[in-house]
Amino acid sequence: MSDKANSEAKPKNGSGEILMELKGISLRFGGVLAISDVSFDIKEGEIRAIIGPNGAGKSSMLNVISGFYHPQEGEIWFRGERRPSMRPHRVAAQGIARTFQNIALFKRMTTLDNIMTGRMTLMKSSFAAQALWWGPAEREETEHREKAERIIDFLGIQAIRKIPVGTLPYGLQKRVELGRALAAEPKLLLLDEPMAGMNVEEKEDMSRFILDVNDEFGTTIALIEHDMGVVMDISDRIVVMDYGKKIGDGRPAEIRNNQHVIDAYLGVAH
Amino acid sequence: MVEQLLYAIEVSLNGLMTGILYSLVALGFVLIFKASGVFNYAQGIMVLFAALTLVGLQAGQVPFAHLINAVFGTRIYSFGWNLPAIAAIALSAMVMVVLAMAVEKFILKFLVHQEPVILFMATIGLAYFLEGFGELMWGGEIKPLDLPLPVGISDTIESATFERFGYGFFIDKLDIAAACVAAVLVLSLVLFFQYSKIGRALRAVADDHQAALSVGISLRYIWVVIWSIAGIVGLAAGIMWGAKSGVQFSLSLIALKALPVLMLGGFTSIPGAILGGIIIGVGEKLFDFFMNPIIGGATENWFAYMLALIFLVFRPQGLFGERIIERV
Numbered sequence: 001m002s003d004k005a006n007s008e009a010k011p012k013n014g015s016g017e018i019l020m021e022l023k024g025i026s027l028r029f030g031g032v033l034a035i036s037d038v039s040f041d042i043k044e045g046e047i048r049a050i051i052g053p054n055g056a057g058k059s060s061m062l063n064v065i066s067g068f069y070h071p072q073e074g075e076i077w078f079r080g081e082r083r084p085s086m087r088p089h090r091v092a093a094q095g096i097a098r099t100f101q102n103i104a105l106f107k108r109m110t111t112l113d114n115i116m117t118g119r120m121t122l123m124k125s126s127f128a129a130q131a132l133w134w135g136p137a138e139r140e141e142t143e144h145r146e147k148a149e150r151i152i153d154f155l156g157i158q159a160i161r162k163i164p165v166g167t168l169p170y171g172l173q174k175r176v177e178l179g180r181a182l183a184a185e186p187k188l189l190l191l192d193e194p195m196a197g198m199n200v201e202e203k204e205d206m207s208r209f210i211l212d213v214n215d216e217f218g219t220t221i222a223l224i225e226h227d228m229g230v231v232m233d234i235s236d237r238i239v240v241m242d243y244g245k246k247i248g249d250g251r252p253a254e255i256r257n258n259q260h261v262i263d264a265y266l267g268v269a270h
Numbered sequence: 271m272v273e274q275l276l277y278a279i280e281v282s283l284n285g286l287m288t289g290i291l292y293s294l295v296a297l298g299f300v301l302i303f304k305a306s307g308v309f310n311y312a313q314g315i316m317v318l319f320a321a322l323t324l325v326g327l328q329a330g331q332v333p334f335a336h337l338i339n340a341v342f343g344t345r346i347y348s349f350g351w352n353l354p355a356i357a358a359i360a361l362s363a364m365v366m367v368v369l370a371m372a373v374e375k376f377i378l379k380f381l382v383h384q385e386p387v388i389l390f391m392a393t394i395g396l397a398y399f400l401e402g403f404g405e406l407m408w409g410g411e412i413k414p415l416d417l418p419l420p421v422g423i424s425d426t427i428e429s430a431t432f433e434r435f436g437y438g439f440f441i442d443k444l445d446i447a448a449a450c451v452a453a454v455l456v457l458s459l460v461l462f463f464q465y466s467k468i469g470r471a472l473r474a475v476a477d478d479h480q481a482a483l484s485v486g487i488s489l490r491y492i493w494v495v496i497w498s499i500a501g502i503v504g505l506a507a508g509i510m511w512g513a514k515s516g517v518q519f520s521l522s523l524i525a526l527k528a529l530p531v532l533m534l535g536g537f538t539s540i541p542g543a544i545l546g547g548i549i550i551g552v553g554e555k556l557f558d559f560f561m562n563p564i565i566g567g568a569t570e571n572w573f574a575y576m577l578a579l580i581f582l583v584f585r586p587q588g589l590f591g592e593r594i595i596e597r598v
Contacts, residue, residue: 066484068480068483087483087488088483088484089482089483089486089487089488089489090486092483092484092485092486093486097484097485098484100480100481100484104478104480104481104484105477105478105481106473106474106477106478106481106482107477107478108473108476108477109470109473109474109477113470113473116470117470117471117474117485117487118485120467120470120471120485120486120487121485121486123467137466137467141465141466141467180485181484184485184486
């Protein structure tokens with residue numbers, strides 16, 4: 001029943017075609033089953049949330065998508081093709097960018113340099129050309145610099161362009177990390193708890209940015225978040241996980257009334 | 271009195287030049303430590319290996335000649351050519367790149383997520399392997415380095431200073447050349463690190479491996495790049511030291527002098543390596559100059575280590591290193 005409603009749900013933005021499909025993903029660490037036979041899809045242009053109690057396997061799922069973990073079973077389909085097991089930097093080159101739960105920025109580099117590094121996969125000039133600062137390499141650098149500045153404007157962080165990010169307050173670091181991921185012009189953007197540890201105001205700002213990214217660039221976003229209010233407000237569809245299994249999948253209104261989900265969150269005996 | 275002051279200045283100038291050579295060796299350590307957190311014990315041997323390769327290639331020596339002759343009963347020792355210096359240097363640089371690839375493929379690849387101490391042990395193994403391999407490949411005898419480098423005391427400087435101060439400074443032309451090479455090398459490295467895509471990737475890897483992967487940087491590629499650059503910096507150091515004292519196996523011992531330089535400058539700082547080298551070079555010469563009459567000679571053997579020890583007590587992170595903050 002909910003599956004039918006699910007398939008009819010078309011996001012506000014984008015074509016609604018399937019961008020990524022995960023089929024029967026299982027991930028084990030030694031004897032521990034972190035993800036057990038989970039399947040879901042992510043449609044072009046939507047904001048897809050993954051929620052669940054602590055230890056439900058949400059972050060593991062994001063790490064599977066971004067290539068940091070390799071599931072023992074299951075298939076990952078991206079843009080209509082089955083993706084072989086590949087290392088994270090190759091996944092990034094395919095157009096999947098991410099942020100981390102505990103900010104992973106280049107702390108000694110400036111905001112601008114961090115965001116420029118996000119464009120790594122889009123810069124093409126050869127090693128020799130760069131070493132010699134040859135014409136094309138220089139032109140490329142200028143061109144990418146302009147794009148980076150546009151992202152800095154978009155996020156309203158002009159004032160900290162030249163500051164090493166390690167010295168910035170937490171909320172701003174989160175914003176720079178989002179900027180670095182955006183800089184890659186990703187087809188799929190993964191956000192691991194983008195609002196963790198933020199106050200109400202910062203959360204509102206971040207929600208705004210996420211919605212704007214989705215609206216203005218049409219970027220498909222998959223995110224993990226604990227704040228239910230935020231998740232219900234901004235997501236098109238939600239996957240709910242508990243103990244490594246998928247226990248719900250659908251639009252926010254459906255999830256709100258799903259008995260399994262209510263049980264998982266209120267801690268009814270399993 | 272003036273005479274003695276001028277003499278002290280001459281001594282410090284000579285120390286400055288030696289210091290720059292220390293810096294060149296230390297630079298190789300810093301590059302690898304920055305990008306991968308590995309203290310590369312083999313850096314000194316890489317300097318030696320690069321110099322041996324250069325001399326061997328230039329003289330048209332057949333690599334592994336002894337081994338080949340022993341196995342096949344032949345008597346080949348030389349190809350019978352003499353390569354021009356530029357070609358030999360370019361080829362040696364290529365050999366250092368191949369060495370970097372081999373190190374990544376046969377050692378680093380298997381030790382990716384290991385503790386730093388394990389990687390350190392691996393580089394000790396690499397050092398001994400390279401030492402033996404270098405000897406097997408090119409032979410163990412002392413070889414002169416025959417490059418068209420300026421040598422001898424610079425007459426221009428001597429006569430110019432004599433006219434002005436009534437005292438001629440003795441400065442070796444080779445030292446001046448070494449200083450220029452080092453300056454160009456360091457400047458281009460700094461620019462490369464600061465303003466190119468790969469330079470940014472190198473700094474990114476030095477900061478955070480996970481984040482670097484997530485923006486599409488291949489760690490293994492970066493390791494090859496950084497070991498290649500360290501190898502080529504080692505080649506430059508090998509050329510300068512080799513021109514000074516001949517290419518011999520004791521060359522790898524200058525790496526021991528790079529250690530106090532690193533402690534002074536900080537293990538992760540390129541400017542630190544340069545300044546550390548200069549401080550130690552000038553310091554040991556001046557210390558010897560002033561203290562020799564009082565406590566006797568050979569202070570150059572231990573001065574650098576004593577200075578490093580003092581630094582370890584008062585500023586363990588070095589002049590430019592990052593502060594070590596540990597929360598309890």
